[in-house]
Amino acid sequence: MCPQFDSGPRHIHDMPRYVKFHKKGPLLIEVSDKKIWICMCGLSDNFPYCSGKHKYSKDEDENKDYIYDENFNRKEIKNIVLGEE
Numbered sequence: 001m002c003p004q005f006d007s008g009p010r011h012i013h014d015m016p017r018y019v020k021f022h023k024k025g026p027l028l029i030e031v032s033d034k035k036i037w038i039c040m041c042g043l044s045d046n047f048p049y050c051s052g053k054h055k056y057s058k059d060e061d062e063n064k065d066y067i068y069d070e071n072f073n074r075k076e077i078k079n080i081v082l083g084e085e
């Protein structure tokens with residue numbers, strides 16, 4: 001299974017790629033009479049669907065990047081060094 005779609009918040013060490021989520025709320029998609037809320041913050045524990053965990057991102061500084069642990073504790077990312085393949 002692709003780790004990107006496992007349930008639970010994603011972490012850099014679990015991910016095959018570094019992906020930055022910068023939205024602080026879901027995207028609503030309406031199909032006929034059905035409403036689907038898609039996670040745009042990256043913190044959902046029911047990804048790709050919104051689970052309400054975006055509440056932890058509400059006070060993020062938009063000029064900074066963060067990483068969250070499994071308890072939604074936030075740390076600012078100061079520097080990312082990517083290795084060569």
Ligand code: FES
Pocket residue numbers: 024025026027038039040041042043044045049050051052053054055
């Ligand atoms: S938008 Fe990510 S949990 Fe709601």
